[in-house]
Amino acid sequence: MTVKTEQQNEIRRTVKKLALVVVGMCFFVAALVPLYDLFCEVTGLNGKTGGPYVFDEAKTSPDTSRLVKVNFLTNTNQGMSWDFWPEKGAVRVHPGAANTVSFYVKNTTGRPMIAQAIPSLVPSSAAEYFHKTECFCFEQQLLQPGEELEMPMRFIVDRGLPRNVQTINLSYALFDVTERIGLPADVQNSDPASPIAGG
Amino acid sequence: MSEVIHADHHDDHAHGPAKGLLRWLYTTNHKDIGTLYLWFSFTMFLIGGVMALVIRTELFQPGLQFIEPEFFNQMTTNHGLIMVFGAIMPAFVGLANWLIPMQVGAPDMALPRMNNLSFWILPFAFSMMISTLFMEGGGPNFGWTFYAPLSTTYAPDSVTYFIFAVHLMGASSIMGSINIIATILNMRAPGMTLMKMPMFVWTWLITAYLLIAVMPVLAGAVTMMLFDIHFNTSFFNAAGGGDPVMFQHIFWFFGHPEVYIMILPAFGIVSHIIPTFARKQLFGYTSMVYAVASIAFLSFIVWAHHMFTVGMPLAGQLFFMYSTMLIAVPTGVKVFNWISTMWRGSMTFETPMLFAIAFVVLFTIGGLSGLMLAITPADYQYHDTYFVVAHFHYVLVPGALFSIIAAVYFWIPKWTGKMYDESLGKLHFWLSFIGVNVTFFPQHFSGLAGMPRRIPDYALQFADFNMISSIGAFIFGFSQVFFLYVLIKTIRSGAPAAGRSWEGAKGLEWTLPSPAPYHSFTYPPEVKNEEVHG
Numbered sequence: 172m173t174v175k176t177e178q179q180n181e182i183r184r185t186v187k188k189l190a191l192v193v194v195g196m197c198f199f200v201a202a203l204v205p206l207y208d209l210f211c212e213v214t215g216l217n218g219k220t221g222g223p224y225v226f227d228e229a230k231t232s233p234d235t236s237r238l239v240k241v242n243f244l245t246n247t248n249q250g251m252s253w254d255f256w257p258e259k260g261a262v263r264v265h266p267g268a269a270n271t272v273s274f275y276v277k278n279t280t281g282r283p284m285i286a287q288a289i290p291s292l293v294p295s296s297a298a299e300y301f302h303k304t305e306c307f308c309f310e311q312q313l314l315q316p317g318e319e320l321e322m323p324m325r326f327i328v329d330r331g332l333p334r335n336v337q338t339i340n341l342s343y344a345l346f347d348v349t350e351r352i353g354l355p356a357d358v359q360n361s362d363p364a365s366p367i368a369g370g
Numbered sequence: 371m372s373e374v375i376h377a378d379h380h381d382d383h384a385h386g387p388a389k390g391l392l393r394w395l396y397t398t399n400h401k402d403i404g405t406l407y408l409w410f411s412f413t414m415f416l417i418g419g420v421m422a423l424v425i426r427t428e429l430f431q432p433g434l435q436f437i438e439p440e441f442f443n444q445m446t447t448n449h450g451l452i453m454v455f456g457a458i459m460p461a462f463v464g465l466a467n468w469l470i471p472m473q474v475g476a477p478d479m480a481l482p483r484m485n486n487l488s489f490w491i492l493p494f495a496f497s498m499m500i501s502t503l504f505m506e507g508g509g510p511n512f513g514w515t516f517y518a519p520l521s522t523t524y525a526p527d528s529v530t531y532f533i534f535a536v537h538l539m540g541a542s543s544i545m546g547s548i549n550i551i552a553t554i555l556n557m558r559a560p561g562m563t564l565m566k567m568p569m570f571v572w573t574w575l576i577t578a579y580l581l582i583a584v585m586p587v588l589a590g591a592v593t594m595m596l597f598d599i600h601f602n603t604s605f606f607n608a609a610g611g612g613d614p615v616m617f618q619h620i621f622w623f624f625g626h627p628e629v630y631i632m633i634l635p636a637f638g639i640v641s642h643i644i645p646t647f648a649r650k651q652l653f654g655y656t657s658m659v660y661a662v663a664s665i666a667f668l669s670f671i672v673w674a675h676h677m678f679t680v681g682m683p684l685a686g687q688l689f690f691m692y693s694t695m696l697i698a699v700p701t702g703v704k705v706f707n708w709i710s711t712m713w714r715g716s717m718t719f720e721t722p723m724l725f726a727i728a729f730v731v732l733f734t735i736g737g738l739s740g741l742m743l744a745i746t747p748a749d750y751q752y753h754d755t756y757f758v759v760a761h762f763h764y765v766l767v768p769g770a771l772f773s774i775i776a777a778v779y780f781w782i783p784k785w786t787g788k789m790y791d792e793s794l795g796k797l798h799f800w801l802s803f804i805g806v807n808v809t810f811f812p813q814h815f816s817g818l819a820g821m822p823r824r825i826p827d828y829a830l831q832f833a834d835f836n837m838i839s840s841i842g843a844f845i846f847g848f849s850q851v852f853f854l855y856v857l858i859k860t861i862r863s864g865a866p867a868a869g870r871s872w873e874g875a876k877g878l879e880w881t882l883p884s885p886a887p888y889h890s891f892t893y894p895p896e897v898k899n900e901e902v903h904g
Contacts, residue, residue: 181556182480189548192582200590200620204605207616216683217613248609289608295683346609351602 215298218291220341223309224302226269226327233268234330241328244342245274251347252279253286253314258321266300267330274307274322274343278314285352286312288343297339300329308343311352386888395490398482399888400467405785406489407464408778412854414456414496415771419847421449426809426843429836432828442826443511444503450514454632455539456496458766461774462635463488463546466574468785470550472879472886473568475559475895480552488545495538502528513824515625518606518617522598529599533592540585547578547585554578559878561897565659568877569652572659573638576666580627580634583670587624591617615680622673630669633733633765634662636773637704640726642877643780644708647723648715649874654707661700661707668697678749687746694744698737705734720872721795725776728768728803736764739814754824757817763810767846768803775802775853782857783871787885788864794856801849808842876901 211217241264243257254277264270278284288308292298303309307322314320328339387393387402394406424445428436437445467485471478479485502509505528512520521529554575558567567575594605594617604610606617637658645652652658674682674690682690708730717723739761743752752758783789812835817823821832828836870880878901882890 178556182552185552185555186481186548189551189582193544193548193586196583196586197590200587203590203620203623204594204616207613207619211613214683217615287609289611344608348609351604351610 215292215295218293218295218298218342220290220292220298220301220303223306224304224327226302226304231267231330233265235265237266237334238263239266239328239332239336240338241326242338242340243272243274244340245345246342247345248347251286251345253277253284253345254279254319255343255345264328266328266332269304269325269327271323271325274324275319276307276312276314276322276345277319278316281316283313283315283349283354284347285349285354286314287346287348288312289346291342291344293340294336297332297336300332300336301339301341302327302329311348313354396486398478398486400471400479400482400485401785401886401888403479403485403489404464404466404468407460407467410489410492411457411459411461411464414452414460415850416854417500418449418452418457419850421445421452423843423847425449426840428826429828430840431837432830432833434827437826439826440508440511443513443824444509446824447510447513447516448500448503451499451510452496453766454514454628455536456492458632458770458774459543460492462574462577462632462770463543465570465635465639465774465777465781466546466550469781469879470553470571470574471557472784472882472890473571473877474554474557474562475878475891475897476553476557477889477892479549480557481549484545485549488542488549491538491542495535495542498531498538499535502526502531505531515621516592516595517621518595518598518614522595522606525599530596533596536592537589540589543581544585547581550574550578551582559891559894559897562902565656566897566902568638569641569655569658570635570638573634573641573662576662577631577634580631580666580669584624584627584631587620588628591620591624594620615677618677618680619673622676623670625676626673627666627669629762629765630665632770634666636729636733636770637662639773639777639780640708640729643722643726643776644711644730646780646872646874646876647720647726648712648717650711650715652707653710653713654703657703658707661703664700665697668693668700672697675744675749678746679753691744691746695741698741701737705730705737720779720792721790721799722776722780724796724799724803725772725779728799729772729776732768732772732806733765736761736766736769739764752817754822755817756813756821756823759823760810760813760817763813767810768806772802772806778857780872781879782860783864783867784879784882784884784886786861786864787867787883788860789867789871790856790860790864794852794859798849798853798856801852802846805842805846805849809839809846810842812836812838812842 211219240261242261243259245255245257247253247255254275256275258273258275262270262272276286290306290308292301303324303326305323305325307324312320312322387399388396394402397403397406424437425442428434428442467479470476499509505526507526507528509526509528510516510521510532512525516532554567554571594603597603598605598607598612604612606612606614608614641652641658672690672694674686675694678687678690712727719727739757743749743758743761779790779795816832816835816839819831821828821835867884869883871884872880878891878895878897879886881895881901
């Protein structure tokens with residue numbers, strides 16, 4: 172019978188090891204999410220631009236030897252009927268210089284809504300050289316029915332931008348996050364049962 | 371010494387199965403559980419097959435004739451999910467349960483009670499998933515790959531049932547795999563070294579490791595979906611800082627090893643059948659083992675070839691293109707070895723052999739279209755067309771499924787003690803062979819011409835190919851009902867089979883009488899060299 176119990180012990184050891192692998196893989200999946208974000212941030216692959224940038228105008232000077240064209244694209248996510256467009260479709264800027272552009276937004280619906288703009292930039296190799304000191308995409312916009320807004324965006328194209336990049340396309344997708352964030356108590360809709368587009 | 375112990379304890383083990391239906395609920399016997407798995411997967415196969423026929427009926431002619439697009443989407447989604455998780459995978463686990471203990475000379479699986487649990491989870495999982503079809507809003511309709519946000523923001527309310535069903539299937543697979551690995555590593559008869567193991571055991575050992583590695587990834591993906599849907603997180607929601615493309619990365623990190631999970635045991639089965647009917651030893655046993663291991667390793671670094679069109683840098687596209695093409699090398703080794711095994715053998719063409727040879731030929735066709743898809747620039751044309759549908763059905767139907775059918779014909783004399791009717795078996799083979807090719811070969815052409823997949827209606831130019839496909843699908847579908855008849859006839863009135871049911875069959879399972887006794891190898895058998903494939 173000792174052969175049998177020895178075998179049972181071996182089986183128990185194997186099962187423990189395999190269970191550890193399973194647990195390890197569960198942690199691996201959980202880790203994939205931050206790893207994915209890190210990977211995208213390092214490579215700029217999904218065109219995400221960074222958070223607020225601190226810009227010291229005294230320490231840098233514009234590179235007047237070249238002009239970079241920055242195209243702005245706007246769209247609203249499916250089911251969201253706001254007006255949303257850039258003041259100018261494109262600007263030509265010197266790397267190293269601070270620029271301000273503005274975006275127009277209007278809540279065309281009959282209820283207060285909260286919107287969140289998500290940027291995406293191509294080519295991805297330019298993502299790390301595109302800095303924003305001020306952007307409406309850093310926060311959410313709460314607009315009353317019919318309310319409109321001019322939203323400024325200040326940006327600097329880094330002097331280090333590779334010379335082969337002559338055009339940068341920056342797109343903003345506007346998402347309806349009313350349900351996700353929840354309206355503040357003082358602007359609660361009189362009709363809370365009204366359907367919210369986009370879920 | 372051992373003789374004495376044998377006599378002392380023999381009576382304790384001589385009992386047969388318990389009586390009544392509860393036997394199947396309580397059983398911990400690997401043969402019973404294998405049988406349960408096989409019948410379960412056959413049931414799922416027929417249900418998934420009916421869904422396929424609903425799809426092909428709608429696609430028989432352009433225009434919408436029979437079903438609504440919304441229901442069509444539910445049919446494609448559930449057909450895929452049921453065939454992958456309900457038919458192919460449980461069938462292989464059933465074969466593993468029946469065969470692995472007998473092939474390594476063990477009395478049972480290492481963890482018999484867990485074995486019972488891993489099977490009995492499955493009927494609940496699939497009842498839950500299929501029940502969503504009858505709920506308000508319908509069942510899963512987002513494709514078997516359930517890409518977010520289709521499966522989160524835009525999913526029907528029943529998606530939560532789907533998520534928990536996937537959790538259960540994952541738990542079942544993980545427990546089954548742990549059981550298989552523990553059996554193979556610890557319970558082999560003395561003298562059966564790793565490199566003397568039958569190929570089916572080897573392929574399942576590697577498959578089980580793949581399952582353990584990737585099933586938690588699938589569980590993680592659906593759990594993130596669950597959180598996005600119910601707990602306001604934004605894993606796959608861009609508005610909250612997440613990324614829908616990340617879903618595809620996580621899904622295919624699971625999904626690509628998953629497709630090898632569905633084919634590696636098939637390689638093992640074919641490596642038993644071809645030597646038997648060629649009456650030669652398997653050519654290149656060692657290279658077969660290493661080829662399977664290399665395929666398993668490569669399966670982890672090729673996932674993004676499913677998503678070339680998401681917008682990937684050139685370096686990524688090249689990496690995934692070349693690593694994918696590299697898989698052709700070990701797969702080619704296996705195909706050449708099977709052909710070399712047949713070379714100058716004394717071949718006979720019984721039904722299992724016919725299915726095995728068809729496997730080699732048709733699986734290779736599927737592999738070749740896979741290589742075409744791996745070419746990144748070409749993939750932009752093929753992506754999401756019927757060419758992809760033709761490709762993966764060629765590797766899954768005449769690939770995985772034919773190997774399972776071959777295995778059933780090959781081992782059914784061992785399981786039941788009865789021989790199937792050879793002429794009925796051959797008729798089943800030819801109907802299946804013609805049906806499968808008539809169904810899927812034209813889909814290469816409609817795909818190359820640009821017909822997108824997952825649509826209930828299509829442009830007129832694809833009408834002829836679709837009509838041919840639908841006719842083939844009905845031939846194939848009804849020939850599987852005929853298969854059911856052949857099986858029942860075998861079980862009820864087949865001719866008695868010998869212990870070594872095939873002249874050239876080797877391996878420990880053939881040293882047992884047919885049908886295999888309820889308890890076999892209670893005492894480890896002697897592993898003789900002439901029973902070893904390698």
